[in-house]
Amino acid sequence: MSPDEKFIDRVTQCIARPGPNAPRGVQHSILAQAARLAQSRPLGDEATAPSGFDPAAAALFEGTVESAYLVAASDGPLTSTEDAVLRVIVGIGCDGKVSPEQIEALFGELVSTQQRESEEERVAHIAQMITHRDHQHEVLRIAAIMARASGGVRAGERALLERLAQRFTLGSAAVDAAIAEASESLGTV
Numbered sequence: 001m002s003p004d005e006k007f008i009d010r011v012t013q014c015i016a017r018p019g020p021n022a023p024r025g026v027q028h029s030i031l032a033q034a035a036r037l038a039q040s041r042p043l044g045d046e047a048t049a050p051s052g053f054d055p056a057a058a059a060l061f062e063g064t065v066e067s068a069y070l071v072a073a074s075d076g077p078l079t080s081t082e083d084a085v086l087r088v089i090v091g092i093g094c095d096g097k098v099s100p101e102q103i104e105a106l107f108g109e110l111v112s113t114q115q116r117e118s119e120e121e122r123v124a125h126i127a128q129m130i131t132h133r134d135h136q137h138e139v140l141r142i143a144a145i146m147a148r149a150s151g152g153v154r155a156g157e158r159a160l161l162e163r164l165a166q167r168f169t170l171g172s173a174a175v176d177a178a179i180a181e182a183s184e185s186l187g188t189v
Contacts, residue, residue, distance in 0.1 A: 007081070007186075011149055012088050014185040019141045020177075030138040031064050031093050059129040060139075061093040067126055067139050067164060068146040069110045070119060074156040085149045089142060119160070127167035136168040137178070144178035148186050153179055 016032050068089050072082040090103055098106075113122065130136050140161060147157035161175045168174075 004081075007149075008084050008088060010186055011085050011145060012092070014145055014182070015089060015092050015142060019138055020181055029092070029142075030060065030135060031089070031142065032095070056132070060135050063126045063130045063135075064139050064142050065089055065093060065106070066110060066113075066122060067143040069107075070114075070122060071143045071146045071157050071160050072150065073114060074119070074160045075150070075154050079150060082146065082150050085146055089146075120163070123160070123163050123167050126164065130168070136170060137174065140165060140168070140170070140174055140178040141181060144175070144182040145186065148179065148182040 016029055018029050065086070068086055072078050072086060078086070086107070087103060090098060090106060094102075117125075126139070130139055143161055143164065144153070147153040147161065150157070153161075158175070158179075161178065162172060165172065165175045
């Protein structure tokens with residue numbers, strides 16, 4: 001069964017706009033903003049020239065995608081809707097500049113990493129990469145959108161969100177807020 005296109009459009013809009021904790025005047029999500037910086041990674045001979053590349057932006061993208069993937073995979077194989085939402089996250093996180101082959105390679109790496117390392121190891125790694133409070137809230141928000149997109153937040157998804165919040169040293173209230181925002185933004189799924 002293919003995902004509802006109107007729902008995927010709502011998810012796209014929800015992920016692209018700033019979260020509720022964003023400063024006044026911000027028009028794009030931290031993930032969308034990070035995409036612009038992460039995509040300016042220098043190549044070849046340009047590697048020594050000033051490029052504007054921001055390694056923190058790249059870490060934010062990677063941590064956000066992996067967090068969403070871990071939530072989606074926490075209750076079994078990805079559904080078609082979870083796959084579509086993950087592709088939206090990657091698309092926004094790459095500023096639309098990613099080929100289908102690159103997406104498949106990224107998904108393959110996520111699966112491979114999940115097979116090599118425990119979920120707890122991956123959550124700890126994400127927490128090491130994402131240290132800025134606003135970014136941590138954004139990662140939780142997008143992971144909660146993923147959980148909500150699968151038809152409601154299941155126990156395993158909630159537990160993963162809680163572990164992530166704990167590693168970020170955020171309380172359960174941050175998880176509650178992220179889930180509430182996702183539910184409000186997406187409406188009934």
